[in-house]
Structure formats: structure tokens, C-alpha cells
Amino acid sequence: MNDQTLIPLHTLKVSCSNCSLRELCLPVGLNREELAQLDAVIRQSRRMKRGEFLFRSGENFKSLYAIRTGFFKTCVSSQDGREQVTGFLMSGELMGLDGISSSVHGCDAIALEDSEVCELPFSRMESLGRDIPSLQHHFFRLMSREIVRDQNVMLLLGNMKAEERLAAFLLNLSQRLSSRGFAANDFVLRMSREEIGSFLGLKLETVSRTLSKFQQQGWIVVDHKHIQLVKPDSLKELIAGCAHANGQ
Amino acid sequence: MNDQTLIPLHTLKVSCSNCSLRELCLPVGLNREELAQLDAVIRQSRRMKRGEFLFRSGENFKSLYAIRTGFFKTCVSSQDGREQVTGFLMSGELMGLDGISSSVHGCDAIALEDSEVCELPFSRMESLGRDIPSLQHHFFRLMSREIVRDQNVMLLLGNMKAEERLAAFLLNLSQRLSSRGFAANDFVLRMSREEIGSFLGLKLETVSRTLSKFQQQGWIVVDHKHIQLVKPDSLKELIAGCAHANGQ
DNA sequence: AAATAAGCTTGACGCTTGTCAAAGCGGATT
DNA sequence: AATCCGCTTTGACAAGCGTCAAGCTTATTT
Numbered sequence: 001m002n003d004q005t006l007i008p009l010h011t012l013k014v015s016c017s018n019c020s021l022r023e024l025c026l027p028v029g030l031n032r033e034e035l036a037q038l039d040a041v042i043r044q045s046r047r048m049k050r051g052e053f054l055f056r057s058g059e060n061f062k063s064l065y066a067i068r069t070g071f072f073k074t075c076v077s078s079q080d081g082r083e084q085v086t087g088f089l090m091s092g093e094l095m096g097l098d099g100i101s102s103s104v105h106g107c108d109a110i111a112l113e114d115s116e117v118c119e120l121p122f123s124r125m126e127s128l129g130r131d132i133p134s135l136q137h138h139f140f141r142l143m144s145r146e147i148v149r150d151q152n153v154m155l156l157l158g159n160m161k162a163e164e165r166l167a168a169f170l171l172n173l174s175q176r177l178s179s180r181g182f183a184a185n186d187f188v189l190r191m192s193r194e195e196i197g198s199f200l201g202l203k204l205e206t207v208s209r210t211l212s213k214f215q216q217q218g219w220i221v222v223d224h225k226h227i228q229l230v231k232p233d234s235l236k237e238l239i240a241g242c243a244h245a246n247g248q
Numbered sequence: 249m250n251d252q253t254l255i256p257l258h259t260l261k262v263s264c265s266n267c268s269l270r271e272l273c274l275p276v277g278l279n280r281e282e283l284a285q286l287d288a289v290i291r292q293s294r295r296m297k298r299g300e301f302l303f304r305s306g307e308n309f310k311s312l313y314a315i316r317t318g319f320f321k322t323c324v325s326s327q328d329g330r331e332q333v334t335g336f337l338m339s340g341e342l343m344g345l346d347g348i349s350s351s352v353h354g355c356d357a358i359a360l361e362d363s364e365v366c367e368l369p370f371s372r373m374e375s376l377g378r379d380i381p382s383l384q385h386h387f388f389r390l391m392s393r394e395i396v397r398d399q400n401v402m403l404l405l406g407n408m409k410a411e412e413r414l415a416a417f418l419l420n421l422s423q424r425l426s427s428r429g430f431a432a433n434d435f436v437l438r439m440s441r442e443e444i445g446s447f448l449g450l451k452l453e454t455v456s457r458t459l460s461k462f463q464q465q466g467w468i469v470v471d472h473k474h475i476q477l478v479k480p481d482s483l484k485e486l487i488a489g490c491a492h493a494n495g496q
Numbered sequence: 497a498a499a500t501a502a503g504c505t506t507g508a509c510g511c512t513t514g515t516c517a518a519a520g521c522g523g524a525t526t
Numbered sequence: 527a528a529t530c531c532g533c534t535t536t537g538a539c540a541a542g543c544g545t546c547a548a549g550c551t552t553a554t555t556t
Binding site for chain 2: 076082084086097098099100101102106107127129130133136137139140141142143144145146147148150151153154157158198199200201
């Protein structure tokens with residue numbers, strides 16, 4: 001349900017020298033001068049350890065963050081300690097868009113593995129957008145894409161049963177990983193069963209049971225966090241009829 | 249969960265001559281020339297009958313629509329006929345933001361009562377934004393606000409029980425109506441029980457039963473679509489601890 | 497005005513999922 | 527290498543909500 005990358009990452013060389021994120025999540029089609037302007041605005045990348053907060057709900061919003069490498073979750077927490085995971089994000093995806101509306105971050109962003117992000121100071125990106133129309137348009141598209149993603153999650157949470165939710169979740173991960181050049185049917189989950197459950201509106205026991213059920217049916221192989229999709233088509237059948245549920 | 253109005257509507261006179269929506273959902277702080285530019289871009293208002301589609305999922309996206317008067321729902325429909333209502337929208341609120349990402353509308357927008365909307369051609373708004381920074385910033389804020397709203401709905405669907413969902417729903421409607429100058433505790437629902445249920449991830453019978461339960465407890469009075477909140481504080485207690493659930 | 501349809505309420509029942517509990521496993525730490 | 531702790535799995539049971547069905551009210555049609 002989350003893929004904000006416009007160009008396939010594996011087709012590009014990532015320049016590690018100065019963390020210019022334009023290869024990762026910014027549009028192609030800029031001329032040399034525009035790229036130079038962009039480079040001047042994008043800050044050095046920041047390295048993060050697993051478990052570290054990139055930002056917290058309530059902090060002042062100044063920047064968007066693009067994931068260079070690694071894996072994050074975003075979540076809103078309630079006063080009594082319950083947390084709702086609102087997304088799992090991987091390389092090339094953007095975090096912090098919800099902070100623009102009130103100049104305060106509306107969620108926490110937490111690294112689920114050692115990661116590297118690029119900081120995009122928003123007000124400078126905004127003014128750069130006025131000089132570079134295609135950049136401005138790209139930001140509107142990114143924000144709209146986030147809205148579409150969220151609506152798909154609403155569909156999932158409002159209409160689907162546990163098995164359908166988990167199938168949609170696995171297929172979405174698979175699709176996003178494969179678009180980044182990783183194996184589509186063999187991957188390692190970066191999040192716990194509890195975090196999956198929070199995202200899908202299920203309890204961790206239900207997640208565990210449902211994964212076991214898929215395995216018993218020979219559709220997947222579960223070895224702790226290592227997942228293999230043996231019969232992805234069976235998973236797809238499960239969510240056939242649930243439009244849009246299979247990611248974008 | 250949805251209030252995209254930046255200035256209280258009831259403090260403003262709505263100029264009915266030419267549907268300039270700037271009073272409704274566009275920012276204050278523009279000078280005379282900027283307002284003239286805006287007026288040139290905003291199209292005549294369009295009147296709609298109850299049940300009419302403003303746009304449909306899959307249609308080409310060209311414009312955003314601001315509600316001048318009336319009430320809408322937006323929903324995504326699945327292939328097998330199930331529908332998920334993704335929002336209920338009232339005057340001053342904006343529809344169509346999800347279409348920017350792919351140039352195709354991602355949901356249906358349907359009038360729930362006779363309504364009037366203003367069309368905002370997006371590409372012209374986009375270029376106008378480059379000339380008027382505060383307008384550009386306002387659009388980013390509107391889109392971000394929609395993301396925050398959607399995340400709150402995810403929290404509702406993922407974490408809350410039927411009673412909590414319905415309490416949050418009623419209080420959110422109440423708050424948005426009162427910010428428009430209507431009574432906060434006495435209003436008429438424009439949507440059916442089934443549509444409420446679709447939005448809240450519940451079946452219509454559960455919506456009906458839960459409303460009856462609230463009434464039995466003396467918290468509300470239900471007379472078909474006419475709702476009175478007798479003890480709104482009791483509803484608020486119900487969702488205390490569900491952060492952000494009470495709208496923005 | 498009668499007839500029909502659509503929406504709403506309420507009850508009985510069953511399924512899905514949550515809750516509580518116990519035990520297994522693996523990774524981290526010392 | 528041994529111990530501890532967190533995560534996961536699995537079972538038994540309960541609760542909440544969905545499903546099915548009947549009857550009701552209101553709105554629409556003829």
C-alpha cells in the first residue's frame with residue numbers, strides 16, 4: 001500500500017558521496033542547474049540505529065525525510081498507551097507529510113533496522129518548487145499518493161477479514177520489495193507480529209495463527225521472520241474482489 | 249475527522265454572485281490583484297441533485313471541487329460490489345485530492361443532498377501557486393490535513409470498538425457542524441445507517457443497535473435521521489484515551 | 497388512497513477474533 | 527557456554543459483531 005518511488009531504484013546508481021536523494025525519490029527531468037539547486041537544499045544524510053526515533057508526534061515540523069536505506073514504521077499513539085502503526089516504509093519513501101498541516105509532527109517515525117535518511121527542509125523545498133514546476137508537481141503527486149495509500153488501508157481495515165488483510169499485507173510487501181530489485185517471494189520481515197497486528201487492526205495472536213494457517217495450506221513458508229511465498233497466486237485469489245487492496 | 253476549513257464559515261458572507269470560493273476554503277491574506285487572479289481561475293459553481301455523482305473512480309482527473317453548500321460522501325468500490333465510504337464532506341471541504349497522483353480519480357464523490365460545488369482546475373491552481381506562495385502553501389496544508397484525517401480514521405478502524413467508533417463519529421459531526429454555525433447537539437444525518445456503517449467498518453445493524461443503546465442510556469435522542477446529543481460529555485468519556493479520535 | 501419499495505429496528509444464533517495462559521524458541525548478554 | 531528476556535506459537539474460552547430473519551415505519555409510486 002505504500003510505494004512512493006517514481007523510478008525503479010535498482011536501475012539507478014546511488015551516489016553515496018553526498019546523499020543527494022534525487023536518485024531515490026525525486027523526479028527525473030531536471031536540468032543541470034535545477035539539480036544543482038536541489039543538491040544545495042538537501043542536507044547530509046543521517047544514520048540511525050534500530051529503534052531510534054526520527055521524529056516524534058508533537059515535535060515541531062521542519063523537514064520531510066526520505067529513506068535512503070533501511071526500514072521504518074510510523075505510528076500514532078493514544079494517551080493510554082495503545083499504538084496504531086500507520087505505515088511501514090522502505091527505501092525511496094517519504095515520511096513527515098502529515099506534519100505540514102499544523103507545523104507539528106502528527107506521528108512517530110521509528111527505525112526498524114539501522115537506516116539512513118535524507119533530510120528535506122520543507123520551506124526550502126517549497127520555494128524551490130516555485131522555481132521548478134516539475135518539482136512542485138512532483139510533491140503534489142507524492143502527497144496525493146499518500147492519500148490514495150491511506151484510503152486503501154481504510155478499505156482493508158473496514159472491509160476485510162483477518163486472512164484477507166494478511167494476504168494483502170504480504171503481497172504488498174512483496175511487490176514493493178521486488179520493485180526495488182529484491183526477491184518478490186523470499187524476504188525477511190523487519191517488524192514484529194505485534195506491529196503487523198497493529199497495522200492491520202488485529203491482535204498478534206491472530207497474525208501468528210493466520211500465518212500458520214497459510215503455511216499449513218502450503219501457500220507460504222514461515223521461519224520466524226523469514227517468509228517465503230510459495231503460492232502467491234493463492235494469496236491473490238484470497239483478496240480478489242477486494243479492489244485496490246493489492247497495492248498500487 | 250474532516251475539517252478543511254481554515255476560517256469559520258459563519259463569520260463570512262458568502263457572495264453568491266459568482267461562486268468565488270475564496271471565502272470558503274481558500275486562504276485569507278491575499279491582496280487585491282491575487283484575488284482577481286484567483287477569481288479568473290475558479291469556475292462557475294455547479295448545482296447537483298441528491299444522488300448525483302460529482303466524479304467517478306477511473307475518470308480523468310482535471311479539477312478539485314470545493315463544496316459550497318450541501319453534503320457529499322466519497323467512496324471506493326470493490327469489483328464485487330462492496331463499497332467503503334472514505335469520508336463525509338460538508339461545506340468548505342475539498343474533494344478530489346486523491347486524483348492528483350495518477351491523473352485519474354481514485355474514488356466516487358456522490359451528493360447526499362442537493363448541493364453546490366466550485367470547480368478548481370488543478371493545473372491552473374498549480375501554476376497560480378507558483379505566483380502566490382501563500383496559495384501554494386495553503387494547498388500543501390490542505391493535502392497534509394487530509395493525510396492527518398485519514399490516519400485518524402485508520403486509528404478508529406484499527407483500535408476502536410463499535411461504541412467508540414460511533415461516539416467518535418457523532419462528536420466529529422457535531423464539531424464540524426458547530427464550527428459552521430449550526431447547532432452542535434441537534435442535527436440531521438444526511439447519510440443512511442448503511443453508509444455510516446461502511447465508513448466505520450460496521451454493519452448497519454450494529455450502527456442501529458449502538459444508536460439505540462446510546463439512547464437507552466440517555467446520552468442521545470434518536471428520531472430516525474434526527475439526532476440530539478443530550479450528554480455529549482458521556483460520549484467524550486467513551487473515547488477518552490483514544491487519542492486524536494475526536495477530530496481536529 | 498392504496499400499493500410498493502426502501503430504510504430502520506430488534507431478536508436469535510453463530511462465527512470470527514480477542515483474551516488469557518502456558519510453553520517453546522532464539523537471540524542477546526555476561 | 528549458560529542464563530535471561532523478548533518474541534512467537536498454540537490452546538481453551540469468551541465476547542463482540544456479523545448474519546439471517548421478521549416486522550415496522552416512512553417515503554415513493556401509481
